[in-house]
Amino acid sequence: MTHNTPLSPRPLSHLSEAARQRVLTANSLRAHGIPVSEADARCRPGGPWQLLLPGVYLLHPGPPTSDERLHAALLYAGGECAPIPAQQGAASRTGGPATDVRPCTPPSPPSPPPPQTPQPPQAMITGLAALTLHGFDGAPSLRALDRIDVLVPWTRRLRSTGGVRVVRGQSLPDAEEITGVPVAPVARALADTVALLPDAGVVRRLLVESVRAGHCEAGAVVGELIRARLLGRPHVRLAVDALVAESRALAEGMLYEMVFRHRLPCPCWNVDLRLPGGPYLGGVDAFWPEQSVAVELDTRTPRPHLEADARWSEYARKREALEVLGITVVHLTPAKLRDSLGQQAAIVRTALMTAVEREPAEYVVVTPR
Structure with missing residues (x-):
């Protein structure tokens, strides 16, 4: 043989x-x-x-089946298939006479094999198929998709064919495993979907659902859209505006829930602060005048660098101006409120309770926004 x-x-x-x-x-x-x-x-x-x-x-x-289509797409794009069991056969036999002689010294135990670093997948499901696997209500079923998008490294020489569309990326994100299938994270899958969708209504619904259903943060989505250079498309910019507004509304709702569920004193909601007869200091989402404590929600999203620099410098200027006047500013993000509402309530309560230990703050005028 x-x-x-x-x-x-x-x-x-x-x-x-x-x-x-x-x-x-x-x-x-x-x-x-x-x-x-x-x-x-x-x-x-x-x-x-x-x-x-x-x-x-x-x-x-x-x-x-849908599962077979997914695995076929991954195999075509270079994913690994399940290992095949070794073929059964007769055991090999060594020649020579048998002997009962035992060695004087026991053989040394075999050294353990070196740990193998898990290799990242060479392909992962992205686009609408990935959104379906992530549980998006606005994404069609896998059976309704004519093509399944597969994300592969930029250097792969591979063509779209049949029911598979090849999407190349200079850097692949860490895949999430869903039902044993490597799937692109929500933000990356959304960007790959938006790049191929001309329908403004569908793009808007998918972006809004990503934050409304808690799939990911608005900042992560906008960051991926920026990296894909999609914000130059008018319908994408309008969808991003709706996404940011939805993220803001959800964060405000969680802030209300935090105050009432954990029985914090009722603040003045959504107010502007200014010095008496002086300059405008800025707006805050919640303010306790007697304790001089303000809460501000940080719902900023990445923008092109020029706009981002202006927005971030304005935010830093406002916070510094309030703290110089003796006003304690508690900074909260939607992720903090969603993941640890009780902990954020404890932080605000501590700021309110320790107000008597601080120097009295300057008097400010509070007006509704």
């Missing part, structure tokens, strides 16, 4: 139990002892198999 002798075919009936095993690449079939010529013969009209994508075979004649 030489190295060129093909392996004897293994029965493939056991591969019909799981969706991943019903979709195999040509290399995997070759490991089972089935050459490409035989696999192609089984894919002829009326045959038991199908050539689902170039080099990817479906081992049954019916239409592929």
